[in-house]
Amino acid sequence: MREEILTTVRANPKVDPHVATWGWQVIADLFLVGLTAGALIFTALVILGRREDQYGFTARRLPLVGLISIGLAMTFLFLKLTHKIVFWRFFGDFVPTAVMSWGAWLLQLVIAAILLLTLQGLRSGYPGLAGPLEKFRIGTLALDFAERYRRAVAWAGVVLGVIIAFYTGTMMSSLDARPFGSSGLMAPLFLASGLATAAAVVMIGTRSAEERLLFSRILFGAMAFKVLLLALTLASLANGSRVQIESVQMVFGGDYTRLFWLFFVIPGLLVPLVIEALRLRGKRSGWMIASPVLAIYGAYMLRQLVIEIGQVSGYVHYVNTYNPALLDLLR
């Protein structure tokens, strides 16, 4: 046996009984950044392939979804900070060993790229928004600039999209102390997930049958890749260190088994994968709209589980008999 009991009080909030420092704000942030990355990549690829007229939603309207997403992501990240007054310190230094420092700076480039891609599509994609903007000279100049340089921005967008999606996964994999997320496969897994999310948004948003068919194929491919990467991640964790093996046991008979399989893998991965396979075989039905919705849900759940199980798994597992509520009685 090996039993480690705390004989003095240790009940640090959000650390005991297990680390819970990252909550819904970080989960939502990673999900929304993934969506922005996917939007950036798809819009850029359509522009570079000169298919703007064929895939109008992706070329002109999707970037605004990405811009709103990244705005919300930054807001949620700000809400997470417990010492908000010095939030600007993220930009006071660059720490090359800190993945979050890379993210803070890269996100500035991503915001600039998605903003320019949004502006280039505003006149034809959202004329109602472009109109008021063009009443100002600076607005007209900005729209002209974005349209003129849209191919150059698109090239940067593809690169930045891939890098920022990788960043969200690397955030998890760089934390060896949180074994469930500590796998090198997290970066491609989060990229596939970001692409699937953006493809799902296009499927919901577009009115073009041709565009929906293309993104149905993309969604199927991204979901299949995601399932493969997730299986490989679990396999690699199962063959990892003691703490990694213990962490993966949480989804194979442990506390997170039901949540992982019944509320993530089946509805968030396998069901949309099957629906998209049926769609690609020619089946059409109204209920199939559930597929992109479930794919988006699955992308959120992936972040939720990686962060939550990652924090619950760890090296320290003391038996803690202290009841923090007793402290209130002393006050």
Place this chain on the structure above:
Amino acid sequence: MIRYAMVIDTKLCIGCGDCVVACKTENKVPAGLNRDWVVEATTGTYPDLKTEFRSERCNHCTKPTCLYACPTGATYRWAGTNIVLVDPDKCTGCGACIAACPYDARFVMPEGYVSKCTFCHHRVDKGLDPACVSSCPTRCMHFGVLNDPNSKVSKLLASRPHKALLTETGNEPQVYYLI
């Protein structure tokens, strides 16, 4: 790098918790928060059981993952030593260091910044031992510089079997336990 280390004799520690009280008093740690704690570890198979008491805290690792993960440079090494500190004026409370520490030794202060054991660097600066070491009634705790082969901590580690916690992480913790 000047390598400060704490050496704790598990044969002498009785788990009284004086180190915990001394730390809270010296560093004015708010109620409900703890920079150090005592663990009673039992290992073996009945009737061959072994029990040891361990006073634990931040291990002031020479390869601190918390420091590497901090995006703002708020976590830093004190004056060319391995003592890892947090600058409240730079800490945003993002939680990266808390997630990166395998010892779960960090926590958030009511003001929002992250805090942890400092090896009482303000006392070390004056040539004193950390408060926990000074207050230990069984004198099971020792503190000193490992670079000096004549220091008490160096001699203890050279003469007694010892261990550190979670060395498999590669963090190179600098709190040692004599066993």
